[in-house]
Amino acid sequence: MTDRTINRHRLFYVGNLAIFMIGLGFAVRANIAPNLQTEIYDKLSPTNSVAMIGEALGITFTGFALTLLFGSALVELVGMKRMLLCSAVGYIAGALGLMVATTITPGPLAESLVLSSLLLTGLGWGAVEAATNPMVAALYPEEKAHRMNILHAWWPAGIVIGGLLGVLINTAGMPWQVNMFTLLIPALILMWLVASSAFPETERVARGISYPDMLMELIKRPLFWVFWACMFLTAASELAPGQWVNITLSNTVGMQGILLLVYVSALMFVMRHFAGSVVARISSMGLMVVSCVAASIGLYLLSLANSPAMAFGAATIWGIGVCYLWPTMLAITAERFPRGGALAMGLMGFAGGMSIQFLLPAMGAIFDAAKAEAAGGVTKLPALSDEEMLEVLRYASVESFQVVAVLPLLLLPVFGIIWFCDHRQ
Template sequence: METKNSFSARLLFTSNLAIFTIGLGFAVRAAIADDLRVKIFNVIDAAQSATMVGQALGMTFLGFAFTLLIGSSLVDILGSKRILIFSALSNLLGSLLVLWASIRPVDASSYTIVLIGLMLTGLGWGGVEGAVNPLVVSIDPENKIKRLNILHAWWPAGIVFGGLFSIAVKTFGLPWQTNLVVLCLPAFAIIMLVRGQVFPVTERVAQGVSYADMCRELYRRPQFLIFLCCMWLTTSSELAPGQWVDLTLSHTVGMSGIFILIYVSTLMFVMRHFAGPIAHRLSSIGLLWVSSLLAAIGLFALSRANSPVTAVLAATIWGAGVCFMWPTMLAVVSERFVRGGALAMGLMGFTGGMAIQFLLPALGKIFDDAKNLAAGGADKLATLSAEQSTQVIQIASRESFQAIALVPLILLPIFAAIWLHDRSQNKKMAAQSALSS
C-alpha cells in the first residue's frame, strides 16, 4: 500500500518535472529568438523584425497569463491532473506549429503561425503554474516559502538544460529547429506520469472555504492590489531580461547571451534551495527588498557590460537579485491571503504574464527605433556593410537593455514601506502579548 510520504514524493516529482519543462521552453524561446528574427521576420519586414520578435515572445506570456487566470479559477473543479495534461498537449502542439512555420516557405502567414504556436506554448506554461503551485502548497501548507522556492528551482534547471542543448545544436551544426524538437519529449513524460496518480484537494477546499469567500478575500482587501502591482514589476525584472539576453547581449559582450542565461539559471537553482533560512532571517518582504536592490544594480551593470568578465559579474548580481522574486511573491500572497487560495496565486501569475506581454514588444520597438536611427533611417539598413550593421545592432541592443534597468528601482520604496509596517505591527503584537501575560 502506498504511504502518504511516497504519495507526496510522486506528486512533488511530477510537479518538479512540469516546472522543469516550462523552464526548458523559456530557454528554447530565448535561443531561437534571433533565428526567428533573421530567418523569418527579416524576410517579412527587416525594419520591424525585432518588434515582431517581441510581439511573438509576448504572445507566449499572453497565453501564459490567460491560462493561469482561468486555470487557477477552475483548478478546484477541473483538478490539477486535467490541467497538467492540457498543458503538455499545448506545449507539444505549439512547438510543432513553430517548427512548421520555420520549414515552409516564408510568407505573411508565417508570422501568424509563429504567434499561434508560441501562444500555445504559453497556454501550456500557464497551465503548469496554475496546477502545481496550489498542489505543492496543499502538500505542505506550513512551509510555503521553502516549498515554492524549491519547486521553482526546477525552472532554472530547465533553462540550464535548454541553454546547454541550444549550444550543442550550434556546436554540431544542427538546424536551429532542433531546439523545438526537445520540447516535445517532457510533454509525453508528464502525460505518462500523471496517469494513475491521485491528486489532493487544494488548501482552500481542505479548509472548507467557499468559492465566494475566496473571491471576497481578495476584493475586500485592497492590500492585494499592491502585491499585484509589485508582481508586475518583479516579473518584468526577471523574465523580460531573461528572454532578451541572447538577442541583445550576444552583440555587446563578446559572448553568446545564452551563456549568461545558463550561468544565472544555475545560480538560481542553487540559491532557491536556501530561500527558507534567508527569509527567516530577513522576513519575506525584507528578502524581496534586498532582491529588488540587487536586481536594479545587476541590470544596470549588464546594460553597460562590454566584455565576458563584466557580463558575468553583472549577471551574478542580477541573478542573486531576481532569484527569489517569483516564488517568494507567490508565497507571500498565499500566507497573507490564505482564503484567497489558488485564485490569489493565479491572479499574481496572470499579472506577471501580462506585464511581459506588454514589455517585450516595447523592448522590440526600442530596439528597432534605435537600430533605424543609428542606420540613418529604415531605408538604409539594406545598404549597410557587415561592420556597420554590427555596430548598429550593438547600439540597439544596449539601448533596449538599458530600458529594463529602471524597473526594480520602483519596487524599493514599496517593499520598504511594507517591511517597516510589518515590523511596527510585530512590535505592537509583542508588546500586547507581554502586557496580557
C-alpha cells in the same frame, strides 16, 4: 493529508518536472528567437523584424497569463490532473507547430503558425503554474516559502539544460529546429506521470471556504492588490531580460547571450534551495527589498557590459537579485491571503505574464528605433558595412536593455514600507 492515496513526495517530483518543462521551453524560445527573426520576420519586414519577434515571444506570455487568470479560478472544478495533462498537450502541439512553420515559405501562414504555436506553449505554461502552485501549497502548508522556492528552482534548471543543448546544437551544426524536439521528451514523461497519480484538494476546498468567501477575501483586502500591482514589475525584472538576452547581449559582449542566461539560471537553481534559511533571517519582505536593489544594479551593469568578464559579473548581481522574486511573491500571497486560494496565486501569475506581453514588444520597438537612429535613418541600414552594422546593433542593444533597469527601483518604497510595518507589529 487525509487521503492516503496521495503521495506528496511523488507529486512534488511531478511539480518539479512540470516546472522544469516550462523552463526548458523558455530556453528554447530564447535559442530560436534569432533564427525566427532571420528566417521569417526579416523576410516579412526587415525594418520592424525585432519588434515583430518581440510580439511573437510576447504572445507566449499572453497565453500564460490568460490560462492563469481563468484556470486558477477553475482549477478546483477542472482538477489539477486535467490541468497538467493539458499543459503537456500544449507543449507537444506547440513544438510540432513551430517545426511545421519553418518548413513553409515565409508569409502570413508561417507567421500565423508561429504565433499559434507560441500561444499553445504559453497556455501550457499557464496550466502548469495554475496547478502546481496550489498543489504545493496544499501539500506543504507548514513550509510554503521554502517549498515554493525549491519547486521554482526547477525553472532555471530547465533553462540551463535547454540553453546548453541549444549551444550544442548550434556548435555541432545541426538544424536549429532540433531545439523543438527537446520539449517533447519531458512533456511525454509528464503526461505519463500525471495520468498515473492521485492529486489533493486545494487548501481552499480542504478548509471548506466557498467561492464567494474566496472572492470576498480578495475584494476586502487592498494589500493583495498592492502585491498584485508589484508583480507586474518583479516579473518584468526577471523574465523580460531573460527572454531578450540572446537577441541583444550577443551583439555587445563578444559571446552568445544564451550562455549568460544559462549561467544565471544555474545560480538561481542553487540559491532557491536555500530560500528557507534566508527568509528565516530577514523575512520574506526583507528578501524582496534586497532582491530589488541587486536586480536594478545588475540590469544597469548588464546594459553597459562590453566584454564576457563584465557580462558575467553583471549577470551574477542580476541573478542574485531576481532569484527569489517570482516564488517569494507567490509564497507571500499564499501566507498572507490563504482564503484567496488558487485564484489569488493565479492572479499574481496573470500579472506577471501580462507585464512581459507589454514589455517585450516595447523593447523590440526601442531596439528598432535605436537601430535606425544610429544608422542615420532606416533607408541607410542596407548600405552599412558589417563593422558599421555591428556598432549599430550594439547601440540598439544597450538602449533596449536599459529600459528595464529602473523597474525594480520603483518597488523599493512599497516593499520597504510593508517590511517596516511588519517589523513594528
